[in-house]
Amino acid sequence: MREAEFRAWLEAQDYEDATIVMQINRVRRIEQSYGDIDALIENGGLEKLQQELAYSKADERAGKPNPAEFPVNGNVYNNMATYRKTLDYYRQFASGDEIQKADGQNITAAAIEAAMDEFDTIGLEGFKSQYGFGTPQKYWVKRPGNGKLYPAKAVVGVSYGHVPSGVPLKASDFYGGQGEQAANGILRKLGYEIVSRGATAPEAHVPVKPEPKHESDFMAMPTNLILYGPPGTGKTYRTALEAVRLCDGIASYPETKDGRAALMARYNELVADKRIAFVTFHQSYGYEDFVEGLRPVPIGNSDGESVGFHLQPQPGIFRLIAERAETGGLAVGSEPLNIADRAVYKMSLGEVADSASDFVFTESLQNNYALFGFRDIDWTDPRFSDREEIFSEVKKEFPDVDVTPNKGMVQSPDVFRNQLEIGDILIVAKGNHRFRAIGIVEGEYEYAPRPDGRYCHRRKVRWLWHDKDGLDVSELYPPKFIQKTLYRLKDAELNRPLIARLVSETVGDGAEGEPLPHVLIIDEINRANVSKVFGELITLLEPDKRAGMDNALSVTLPYSKRQFSVPANLHIIGTMNTADRSIALLDTALRRRFNFREMAPEPELLPVIEDIDLKAVLTTINQRIEYLIDREHRIGHAFFIGCETAEQVHDAMRDKVIPLLQEYFFEDWSRIHAVLGNGFIREDKLDPPPGIEGDRVSSWSVLAPFKADAFERLTAKVVDMAVEGDE
Template sequence: MHDLKNLWDEFLTTWSIDRVKNMTLEEYVGFADKTTFTYWLETKTHPIANINGSPSYKFGIYKRNPNKEIKEKAGTKQGEEYSWYSRFGDTEQEAFIAIRKNILTVINASQNNDLNTIENVSLSNMFKWKIAFLYQNRNSPTIVNIFSKDKLDELTGLSGKPSFSDYYQELVSNYNAEDYESIAEYGKELWLQSEVESNADAAITRQYTDNSIDIQESPLNQIFYGPPGTGKTYHTPEAAVKAAEPIKYQALGIDKLLGATPAQQAELRELYKSLTDAGRIRFVTFHQSYGYEEFVEGLKAFTNEDKQVEYEVIPGVFKKISEDAEKSKEKKNIGLKPSARVWKISIDGVNHSPVRDYCLQNGLAAIGWGDTGDMRKDERSESENEYFANLSSTNRNTIDNFCSRITEGELILCISSAKTIQAIGVVKGEYEYRENGILGRKDFCHTLPVEWLVTDTVLDIYELNNNINLVQKTVYELDRFSTADLLKKAEENGITLNKDCDSNSEDNYVLIIDEINRGNISKIFGELITLIEPSKRSGLDKNGKENREALYVHLPHTPHKKFSVPSNLYLIGTMNTADRSLAMMDTALRRRFDFVEMMPKPQLFKGKKVHNIDLQQLLEVMNERIEVLYDREHTLGHAFFMPVINVLDDKGEDDAFIELQKVFKNKIIPLLEEYFFEDWNKIRLVLGDNRKNSQTQSQYVFIQQSTASYNDIFGEGHGLETYEDKKTTYKLTDFNDENSSWQLPLAYQAIYDVSVLKKTDTPTNSDEELKTSNQ
């Protein structure tokens, strides 16, 4: 616990009371700023005391993520950058000054052991009591580093409605300074003992996601499977970052049981976005029409410039990412970006030229058409515009390619004939207009900075280009092969593009396949289903040695090239078991993937109640009934109730109850209809309506049941006695009726505990009393 003391000292040194008095808004709170007061309170001092889990409004004011839209919330105000509680002021500066004043009141009260004053300060409980804890007199402490009322209730066993002062007085009375280095150590041990005694239930309820994946190493192929709403898709970004950047992921310090703090989640999202932007994490969704052509490769018809129909091979998402991953080491070392394209250029023809020699020797690529003027300018002279407009479409396209489309980090090939290239380079910057041209040639004024990796070769790329000659057009994209194909071709011909290649610089790539069970696996993967096995992957194995069992295939549309799946490509799938049972999953896929089950976690809602509706019991009981009536693969995930929890934490029970009604109306009831094919009797059983038997309990029924004889419906002589003599019909209670069961908290409680309705049999209770008694 010596580290806790050092961390505590560091906080008090960094955030002295004098600094807090003069603290600015920018010092108080920021977005992804690890120097602010609130970042210290929430994240840096997390080992001392945890205040994670509640929204950013707990700070009174916070700086929004600039990439997210503003979400309006009752009782708050929104500025250009900040959001705050309107009770603190009309402007962000007014609000901050009021919040800072409250913080100073808490600090002064904690140092004077005046806990009653802290009780009345208008800041969130977790936030103000952590401040009070950190600034209290450590030689005579009065506050323990536990700020959850549920946990304080559990630890103290106090009855009635105890205040935080009551809790801390009870806990501190048992504190012996001789047994602990500090009050922080005492609080940590109290929490730990509570966890052990409750069989770690509390830790499990705060579990962020399924924890069966080892942090150190991710499986090459894994599928998250489970019923709807269990966090499968929600978990994939974390799993993808863990696979793509295991070291950076571990550096985030995400607790395997407690999960990511809000600050860690923000960092995780930023890292995920940067990896997707770089092309190292890609996403695809399988569906019934998805096939081999989209996933691996297929043919696409197009009309060329001569108005002739041609067919080109289009690589699918899996082939693209496999090739990028295979050559990631080489691409990274020569400065290619992951999504780099390949461009062809003819510098002053294909024969010997002083301009060409100058460009290759001085790190340039250049093209003519100097009369166009600077292509970066929005406004060019009338004559320049007229000149450009009168060029052929081919020439205009060439100039646009060179000046606008080619970007830094892409591959450029200087040709020497219709089949061969002389030089290979990487674009290193943006287009530049040279008014005086090159070597007196004023027509060669359009230039790009290029690092030429090799300039004196003769590499035949005719076969690589699908047996098609390079055409006379000066600049165009070579889209029949990838950068990985070119690098492999160069390697096969003994051309080394980077002699200082770092063998440890290989990047991991991740392909996320959402709804993997909805596609026809045999149709989509084809012959590649074998190649995804870890033992059949190309590249280095786990011991850093070349895998001798690697398999290569020749794809049908590109038979001249060998294809394999590299060992640094990770596949992450999600599977909704309500769509298809795991038992019905393609056997070939089941043998090649690690399956990670993600089931509903009602424990996440332990202690969470909305007008006395216990959300944990509600979800547990409904799922228990669904499992009996259907199976466990069609239970309800905890994600259905997460919006209710968010509203409960943000706005309180009244708004949370409205949100709960929306969840039943828009999510749960439609899903149950789908599960049971509109068998309303089974839906009644799930909702517990069958147990609401007495006349007074009928107002709490969600699905109304009525039975009528055929004689009543059709009259006599209907001739339907052969089948039955009466019909039972069902009607869903109107959600929009303000007096319906959906508006009554007791109706939801009765789903899991019908005994709450016993008092409804007493005629002295009015309907309105029953509606409000549980609020």
């Protein structure tokens, strides 16, 4: 797949990010089973594949199985329709065509019924996430026969994808004559009844998403998993596979070089999206690193100069990804809203103690912008992107005022004009102890002069939440606000989940979507003192103690004093090298809260390379290690998995296997020799120095090169013992 070009083509068709990602993931899944899609097009195999994925309503009634080589969840008819549509998109992309959207005149009752069937399969949340529609605000359509109610506009939009060469309309397509009334007109023309019920239809009539019936649907429950085994058993690869499966719901990547590359590419995308985080435990790792700890932070005066420092709570990786997971399902209208990655600023809209400035707050909210004062100077000139230019202009306009670059009348306009970016969040203060509005910056700086010369500056803002009386700031931002008009709040102190909750509870605006799965990978989990690292949070890891579950628990964190719980959509995968520490030595509390999956050596995965039977080699080595030490010190197949020539096998033995055996046996070369034999290890005898009586002692060395029949000697039933001076 020409992924970058396909993505750009979809963007040119004005599709939203979620739809683009979905189409690309579908192509990836098709390629995993059928090979490169561009090769299919070149060889004329695309039409054949589309025919292979054909699945009719008659097939559905007859209970015919899924025709695809890959498994699907839910309704087969709808799934096959979406995959055929994806193939059609890629064909149009490859031929340089634009997507032809169906005319509303071509919508049929069969297409409407198919959209309703799809709604029955994936539910309202599925429609919202897959097609970008929000919660229906007023109009529902009644289905003849069973009386179920469906969101009218969304059903019409999706029905466009169920007519020949049609494409589902997105929520954003329903403007300019194609809104609710246009959708209702199409439905009425086809004989459907429109019902006006408000944002919530009667529960008995609204189809709900069915209970999970497929293996991949178990992801709704939190996963606590530890992969354990000797070194080289593929724990790292398996961890990436599990993490991608938990995030995407599927992870069908073949055990080939290309399959591994595709898996790691997807894994790296999820890491870049901050849905997967990785940390390695070690002996000195602690609670302050993992959850939160105190860090020195400089204290600045009003002129921006450092005058000392204080200790401030800083979140660790576990708190960060937990908060990211908790806020990851937020949507405003039909658009996803990621709270975690946005800068958050405190801003004052007027002076609370001055009733004459009340208009600043009310006018800002009514007109969807933020008004800003600080002198009637037009800052639109590009040169004012430099704070020094702002400073110079203020000095020129107000020569009698004592001004420095760090004074508020210079600093605040610089923040408002230059530092505040589109997408940043504004928290509107009500004094220093309360806040009364939350919004997102949507426009660049504007100069809008007023007759009285006050509040002439503004930025367009989409207000997500407001409360005239305000809420106490202590839960949102424990340090409380300071007497500055506009400044960025410290991430470590900010309670982002509270912002998400307030926005999601806003009637008719925010909506809580299906939370995106997040994964925390803890490598070498057994190398740290787990009780010390997790502290009181060990109990919160249990699936039924997670946020939103039946027995949900929360704790007050010791440094930030904020309430903390572990969200149910945060999965934890640990890895454990059994050569470092036995499972039996792990903390009992940890063992009770995690599932353990052994990753044993798999010699059967190894080929014969130039007469070297790697399966027999690895099996023999591990049998001898298990006899001399234990099974937890065996070595894995990954040491040889990438070998393609005899030279590479020799290098793996010399550079990986033998050094590991030296560590295992504490430089006891007689035991290393017992494992590998004299095809790899040479024993010489040293006489005692002159004048010293004693026995001859052994001198061991690794042969260079190995003997020609070294591997045959190794895999023989009887090990050849070393012969003095044996070459």
